Amino acid sequence: MEFAEELNQNIIVQMVQTMGENGIGVIKKSFIRDLGLIIELTKGSIYRSMGISHPTHPFFETLVNIIVDDDKNIHGQINLDMMEKFVEVSKYFEDDDDPEIS
Numbered sequence: 001m002e003f004a005e006e007l008n009q010n011i012i013v014q015m016v017q018t019m020g021e022n023g024i025g026v027i028k029k030s031f032i033r034d035l036g037l038i039i040e041l042t043k044g045s046i047y048r049s050m051g052i053s054h055p056t057h058p059f060f061e062t063l064v065n066i067i068v069d070d071d072k073n074i075h076g077q078i079n080l081d082m083m084e085k086f087v088e089v090s091k092y093f094e095d096d097d098d099p100e101i102s
Helices: 002-021 029-049 057-063 080-091
Strands: 064-068 074-078
Touching (some): 002 029, 029 057, 057 064, 057 080
């Protein structure tokens, strides 16, 4: 797991540096939020290749369809309809940070 963590960190650092060098605002709050998800998804992918369980695996399996074409090439396709449904459902579980009234 230590190897996976270090590999993930190296990949993310390279990605952020490359994006910053190409004009992407890597210090914006929205980018930092996006990056948090990217970090976990990348880690999940590394873990899977090493046979280690990670909470993102069911997420991948729900949102990404695997397609094998006639030439036996494998492609991943994001199920955007499912992603939109996930976002809609997750809105019901958001914490509004307001104190509860008893």
